[in-house]
Amino acid sequence: MPKLQGFEFWRTTLKGARYVVAPMVDQSELAWRLLSRRHGAELCYTPMLHAQVFVRDPNYRRENLYNEVCEEDRPLIAQFCANDPEVFVQAALLAQDYCDAIDLNLGCPQMIAKRGHYGAFLQEEWNLLEKMITLGNEKISVPITCKIRVFSEIDKTVEYAKMLEKAGCQLLTVHGRTKEQKGAMTGIASWEHIKAIRKAVNIPVFANGNIQHLSDVQRCMDETGVQGVMSAEGNLHNPALFEGRSPPVWEMTEEYLEVVRQYPCSLSYVRAHLFKLWHHTLQIHQELREELAKVKTLDGMAEVNRQLKERCLEEMKEGEEQKSTGGLPFPHWICQPYVRPVPKEPGSENGHPKAQVKTVCVKRALDESDGATEFLSKNKQKKKARNPNKNFNLEQKPKYIRCEQCGNPKVSYPNFTTNK
Secondary structure, eight states: OOOOOHHHHHHHTSTTOOEEEOOOTTTSOHHHHHHHHTTTOOEEEOOOEEHHHHHHOHHHHHHHTGGGOOTTSOSEEEEEEOSOHHHHHHHHHHHGGGSSEEEEEEOOOSHHHHHHTOGGGGTTOHHHHHHHHHHHHHHOSSOEEEEEEOOSSHHHHHHHHHHHHHHTOOOEEEESSOTTOOGGGOOOOOHHHHHHHHHHOSSOEEEESSOOSHHHHHHHHHHHOOSEEEESHHHHHOTTGGGTOOOBHHHHHHHHHHHHHHSOOOHHHHHHHHHHHTHHHHTTOHHHHHHHHHOOSHHHHHHHHHHHHHHHHHHHHTTOTTTTSTTOSSOTTBOOOOOOOOOOOTTEETTEEOSOOOOOOOOOOOOTTTOOGGGSOHHHHHHHHHOTTOOOOGGGSOOOOBOTTTOSBOOOOOOOOOOO
16 A cells, blocks of 8 residues: 555544644653643654664664554654664664654754754755655655754745655644754744745645644644644643643643553653643742652652642632732643743844844853753753752852963962972
8 A cells, every 4th residue: 555645644644633742852752742642632753763773772762662652642753863864764664663654853953963963954955855855755654754944044944845845755844943043042933934835835734833822823823824733842831732721730740640650751751841840830939849859759759749739729728829920821830831031132132232242152041049950951950869959050169260271270289398
């Protein structure tokens, strides 16, 4: 039987999915996908898998795909990062029986993708991408899809999308930000770019970016004409987003922990999810942030959730929800998005141009006091769990006098005398 293509693939295999959960490293694991599906998601992606590691390491295959087979978890698209056509195809052949399509990641903007030469850092190498998709389309039994970021220029972005379609891409997910728009400089995604692509190609298109509520989903589909909408950050803060509900955070946490008990995953994944879900409340109950960082069992996490729930219920009884929201649209214990501040235009402040601007490198934000655990790298989170008093804020670390010759901290040595 020939494999389905384009709109036929979307309508039949993907069942006309409109509500899509994004591929998220260490965050779109099976338990989270199942939770999201139970609350309105119609299609999910695996976390991004490294094609080369997937080919050479049987344990990696088992842990990240083979052991996560579940009838409830379909339709499912497995996403790979790769920069070699042969390796990409080998990985896809090993995965094709466990998913409904293979997605090529062309959207990751992080430094690790730059070092590994994959994701959005391949978007200028059209010949290589054409070879990868063409070969995959020829050799693999399921359709090839792509997830991309846009160029600044709409015309170039449209030509890029048309090239991928011509090479054999059967569905395109467009994140309406450039690869430079990340972290503190994320900004607003451009639906104009997405709309232009949708008009130019003859395959289904999913939009990604600016999705915080269900109303955003319909507005995006109306404005861009896309077939579906993908959510990442919005889903992490409210897995019931596609239901149009904003439930109490403890309700989602309790349900998620139940799913994890049935479909176990790394405790670091669970902890990261709970930090996202409880983000707003943990700004108020700081001591429970530390508890959540330290606990090492699901029961321990459930106990922290119970304590947070009790405190919030007490606040509700005392009518303190308005006092503690900090400008949020809902009380802090309600699932709701975290909205990043819009980056300021270079050379302006409060809407007025500045005479001189010193450009600085904006790195990952730290908590104002001691380095919030949810913003630290996984390695630093482990160190923080072992030593809660460890401080990663460089501005608060002691300053050392540097050696004029080598640049290392200067050390004073005692004077020694020798007997002659």
